[in-house]
Amino acid sequence: MSRTEFFRALHRRRRPDDPLVLAGAWDAVSARVFADAGFPALATPSAGVAASLGYADGRTPAREMFAAVTRIARAVDVPVSADVEDGYGLAPKELVERLLEAxxxxxxxxDSRGEVLKDPHEHADWLAEVRAAAGASLFVNARIDTFVRGVASPEAAIERAALYVAAGADCVYPILAPPVTLPLLRAGIAGPINVFGDPTDGPTPADLGTLGATRVTFGPGLLRCATEALREIATDLAP
Known part of the structure; x- marks a missing residue:
């Protein structure tokens, strides 16, 4: 079984209280820590990688993002999925090639560029091109930014999800969906759902799974935890 097949299989036949939990590695060191802790796969957060490279979220040049992702994937034996934001304007074939090379x-x-939601039909067409270029070699997680962009209606997320799944997305990610909306999203969306979790507060991954999450990721949350721990150590050691 290839790594991609293994990663895809991790999303199947999960108990509601046992979603797939993916730690968000921002560099090779954090990736090794998470892999050694027993995570079966990792997911890089673009905001976390950006912070580690000295950039604001959304400002990382494509070449530096792919270089960082390559180092992370090379550092561990578990599968790694990469957050590559809106694809950096790359044509689908080139985007797929860069991901596989990484x-x-x-x-x-x-499905937003800058702070503006893309037209869902145009985005679905683009996702279909990515899927056609990738075949079965990549697991595509289609992030839905409606809740981030102030569209609070779960129905809007469900409509986008239907288009993206039809285009070939393996999973959809209505980022920052309020937990109360998860049962409705679960009922209306075919296939796996990625849910944003907080590693220090709020519902646990098991809680989110019971509400409808297939998998849970934390964005840059684990980096923030590490940064806070380092800040406390530095404060204690500083003269």
Whole structure:
């Protein structure tokens, strides 16, 4: 079984209280820590990688993002999925080639550019081109940004999800969907659902799974936890 097949299989036949939990590695060191802790796969957060490279979220040049993702994937033996934001304007074929060269098994692709939601039909067409270029070699997680962009209606997320699944997305990610909406999203969406979790507060991954999550990721949350721990150590050691 290839890494991609293994990663895809991790999303199947899960108990409601046992969603797939993916730690968000921002560099090779954090990736090794998470892999050694027993995570079966990792997912890079673009905001976390950006912070580690000294950029604001959304400002990382494509070449630096792919270089960082390559280092992370090379550092561990578990599958890695990469958040590559909106694809950096790359044509689908080139985007797929860059991802495969980086050694990852999947990707997050968001449906907004800057702070503006894309037309869902045009985005679905683009996702279909990515799927056609990738075949079965990449697990495509289609991020849905409606809740981030102030569209609170779960129905709007469900409509986009239907288009993206029809286009070939393996999973959809209504980022920042309020937990109360998850049962409705679960009922209306075919296939796996990625849910944003907080590693220190709010519902646990098991809780989110019971509400409808297939998998849980934390964005840059684990980096923020590590940064806070380092800040406390530095404060204690500083003269």
């Amino acid at each position: 050694g990852v098994v999947g990707c997050n692709l968001e």
